[in-house]
Amino acid sequence: MTYAVRYYTKTGNTKRLAEAIAWELGVEALNISEPVNEKVDYLFLGNSYYAFNIDPEVKAFVASLDKEKVGKIVNFGSAAMLNSTYKKVKAEADKAGIPMDDREFHCRGEFKGIHKGRPDDRDIADAVQFAKQYK
Numbered sequence: 493m494t495y496a497v498r499y500y501t502k503t504g505n506t507k508r509l510a511e512a513i514a515w516e517l518g519v520e521a522l523n524i525s526e527p528v529n530e531k532v533d534y535l536f537l538g539n540s541y542y543a544f545n546i547d548p549e550v551k552a553f554v555a556s557l558d559k560e561k562v563g564k565i566v567n568f569g570s571a572a573m574l575n576s577t578y579k580k581v582k583a584e585a586d587k588a589g590i591p592m593d594d595r596e597f598h599c600r601g602e603f604k605g606i607h608k609g610r611p612d613d614r615d616i617a618d619a620v621q622f623a624k625q626y627k
Contacts, residue, residue, distance in 0.1 A: 532562060540601065555588055
């Protein structure tokens with residue numbers, strides 16, 4: 493199996509999860525400003541809610557993906573108030589013609605003092621366990 497890990501973050505929470513997942517998979521976690529140029533079976537895409545939606549940069553990144561290079565998108569992320577971004581990312585992936593994996597990882601993230609310290613060590617360990625399913 494081949495993997496890529498890309499993430500979008502404003503607070504650093506999702507970057508921490510991306511780095512843990514990438515470490516487990518033996519790849520580098522890169523910001524979504526870095527295109528996916530290689531063919532991968534799984535693209536792990538980290539993101540979160542901002543103003544009740546995924547960021548326009550995430551939408552543009554998904555739209556830029558080459559469906560011949562990306563087998564499936566695996567959604568992961570953190571958020572202080574809302575849960576999964578899966579449906580929002582899937583809507584964009586559907587437009588790009590790229591399937592989404594049914595599994596995803598989500599945990600709480602700290603924002604303005606809410607869920608202080610999250611993602612914590614347990615969340616990071618859970619993200620690593622999640623990534624192990626794909627090996």
